[in-house]
Amino acid sequence: MLENTNHAHQSPPELNTGRFFNDLSDPAFVIDPKTLTICQLNKSALRLKDDINQNNASQFDAEFLTGVSAVDLKAQIAELSSHDRDVVRLEVCHLDFEFDVSLQIMWSSGSEPLLVAIFRDVSARAGVDRKTNELVSTVSHELRSPLTAIKGAMGLILSGAAGDVSVKALQMVEIAQRNADRLILIINDILDLDKIKDGAMVFDNTEIELIETVNDSVEAIVGFRDRFDVQVDVDVQDEGLISNIDPNRIVQVLVNLLSNAIKFSPAGGRVTVQLKLHGQLNRISIIDNGEGIPVSDQKSLFGRFMQVGSKNRAATGGTGLGLSIVKAIVENQGGKISFESQEGVGSTFHVDLPAVVGKVAVKANKSGSD
Numbered sequence: 001m002l003e004n005t006n007h008a009h010q011s012p013p014e015l016n017t018g019r020f021f022n023d024l025s026d027p028a029f030v031i032d033p034k035t036l037t038i039c040q041l042n043k044s045a046l047r048l049k050d051d052i053n054q055n056n057a058s059q060f061d062a063e064f065l066t067g068v069s070a071v072d073l074k075a076q077i078a079e080l081s082s083h084d085r086d087v088v089r090l091e092v093c094h095l096d097f098e099f100d101v102s103l104q105i106m107w108s109s110g111s112e113p114l115l116v117a118i119f120r121d122v123s124a125r126a127g128v129d130r131k132t133n134e135l136v137s138t139v140s141h142e143l144r145s146p147l148t149a150i151k152g153a154m155g156l157i158l159s160g161a162a163g164d165v166s167v168k169a170l171q172m173v174e175i176a177q178r179n180a181d182r183l184i185l186i187i188n189d190i191l192d193l194d195k196i197k198d199g200a201m202v203f204d205n206t207e208i209e210l211i212e213t214v215n216d217s218v219e220a221i222v223g224f225r226d227r228f229d230v231q232v233d234v235d236v237q238d239e240g241l242i243s244n245i246d247p248n249r250i251v252q253v254l255v256n257l258l259s260n261a262i263k264f265s266p267a268g269g270r271v272t273v274q275l276k277l278h279g280q281l282n283r284i285s286i287i288d289n290g291e292g293i294p295v296s297d298q299k300s301l302f303g304r305f306m307q308v309g310s311k312n313r314a315a316t317g318g319t320g321l322g323l324s325i326v327k328a329i330v331e332n333q334g335g336k337i338s339f340e341s342q343e344g345v346g347s348t349f350h351v352d353l354p355a356v357v358g359k360v361a362v363k364a365n366k367s368g369s370d
């Protein structure tokens with residue numbers, strides 16, 4: 001029999017989950033999507049509840065459990081219920097533990113759908129990741145100065161300031177300099193990422209209409225777009241969306257997402273930047289019909305040096321750090337990044353930014369809006 005957290009006078013919805021659910025080694029919670037109360041827990045979830053909620057039982061609802069506000073949870077439940085998404089993944093911390101949480105809707109015959117949250121403890125992996133990142137950061141820091149000196153010396157040789165050099169040697173120095181540029185790019189990306197995470201990067205926030213930021217990003221990517229022969233469209237579903245952001249940093253985010261969408265689209269393909277209200281958040285979505293991301297790679301996509309797919313990285317100039325930086329910037333701005341992708345069909349990356357309260361968005365006068 002499953003444990004029930006509700007009081008006797010309530011009649012909570014119940015999922016006929018069977019023994020499998022109760023014996024699952026990962027903590028699993030069944031949540032009522034309407035009230036966001038937790039109505040069933042398996043054995044492992046009960047232990048987790050005892051660990052993390054020793055003092056304050058009244059707090060123990062879906063918001064507390066997932067760290068996501070009721071408004072955002074409802075928006076995610078709406079997407080799951082309408083089959084726009086199959087699963088929502090969250091990173092959740094409780095005490096010293098870190099969890100990968102998956103939220104899914106379970107449909108049981110004759111009753112309302114219920115939300116199931118399965119927690120996977122990834123604390124050990126997170127600890128190893130942290131140590132690796134620290135090492136990478138230290139090494140990067142130490143490498144930057146000598147590398148800049150090497151690049152400077154090569155620049156002097158190429159400019160002729162170091163005397164005559166054979167044509168063959170010059171060609172080799174040119175290749176070495178291009179590779180040094182690439183290394184410096186990677187090192188600067190790593191150090192940028194650290195700065196954002198440590199709160200040391202300065203953000204210059206201002207209230208701005210997001211369409212301006214979207215248009216600036218699309219303009220910035222024109223050369224790249226033409227090189228890959230991909231069309232980029234802007235689709236404004238709701239007008240007048242305003243957020244308090246650093247426009248330059250959000251342009252950096254959108255340019256990164258757009259360049260990925262373009263890189264992984266076929267020649268002659270189309271990428272769409274969509275702007276709409278999503279619950280109480282402003283959502284910018286970058287939609288492509290490119291090669292998509294294999295399911296096995298999706299979980300670690302925002303990790304450092306993550307590169308998947310078949311494209312030649314040297315040709316496209318990627319470092320595998322772009323999405324980590326994008327995520328760090330968006331989260332610094334109080335937003336969230338998420339994506340959906342299917343191999344062979346395409347990918348959509350969503351950037352959700354807090355809307356400026358009191359500024360009302362207007363539904364664009366066009367068909368196809370939701």
Ligand code: ADP
Nearest residue numbers: 260261264306307308309318319320321322323
């Ligand atoms: P890079 O700078 O190498 O592009 P990112 O961190 O931006 O690195 O992206 C990480 C990996 O995610 C890329 O190697 C790419 O394979 C995959 N990826 C990102 N966006 C898309 C997309 N729109 N379509 C397909 N794959 C993508």
